[in-house]
Amino acid sequence: MLFTIGDYLAGSILGIVTALVVRAITWPGMDMVIAMLVGMAAGMVLHLVVGLVLSPCLGMFETMMPASLIGMYGGMFFGMRDSMAAGSATHAAAAGVGAIFGVVVVLGVKVYDAILRGTVLDVGE
């Protein structure tokens, strides 16, 4: 149970950090493609840092896989939004959306894990 709470907390923290860092390095009017690439790169670097810090507490793969999706896709989405000034005008709003995005990704990975988990081959003795 504690690990599950930790997974969601880690996802929301990474979502918030990614959203705020992307907000800081992109700006309205920036070429959207460039903003998306910059956001993706920033998100990937952040996921490695956050993943390294949290994996002793939550497990390597349980941290790394959702974190990589949050970093990569979150960075792209937030970069796209911020280059177009398309919502979340304040930093608090951007952080809130980042947290929601992180939690949704963690939930999605958990659902996918539940689908994939289990025996995939069993030919007996």
Add this chain to the structure above:
Amino acid sequence: MTDRVTQEKWDAASRTFDLFTFADDRRLGPHKRRLFQKIRGATLMVAAGTGNDFKFFPPNLQLIAIDISPRMLERAARKAAAYQGSIDLREMDVCNLDFPAATFDTVATVCTFCSVPRPVVGLRELHRVLKPGGQILMFEHVRSAIGPFGILLDLMTPLSSRLGPDLNRDTVGHVQKAGFRLRRIENVYLDIVKMIEAVKDAAA
């Protein structure tokens, strides 16, 4: 001959190994315990590490545990002493095993073939030292077959392999290439962390 580069890498990793596997031990431990319930007969554990996985073995086994890293084995000695059974620790490279053919009934591995530089060579050595009809029980992480996850693991491997394991190994394929017959595969986390059971056919 021992692979010195790999040995030095894991000697260095031994200092922080227990820290980085703390949560994995708790989250994945029950699965390892379930897998190792299937151990029977003379048993070889490959890549003992710091001995974190000894506690997942059933009690009263008499097994040999090897690792390429003497620093890892130093840390494993205390945990081997605490095990309710007998664990004989030896420094050895899985690609060059100092055992006669057909010595063991079971080989057990935990996150080993993400790190062995020549995995098929190592698995062939394990195939050699297993008795006909012997089994290999593996708890391993592999490359995901799911597009985005697989690509991410590919991207992270150049970094991870400097400090520890590769993240994009096709260990199931390597097991088959080494001559084993797959008996059972179970996904433990996504399609990345797996329990793999394979056997050396009696005719082999």
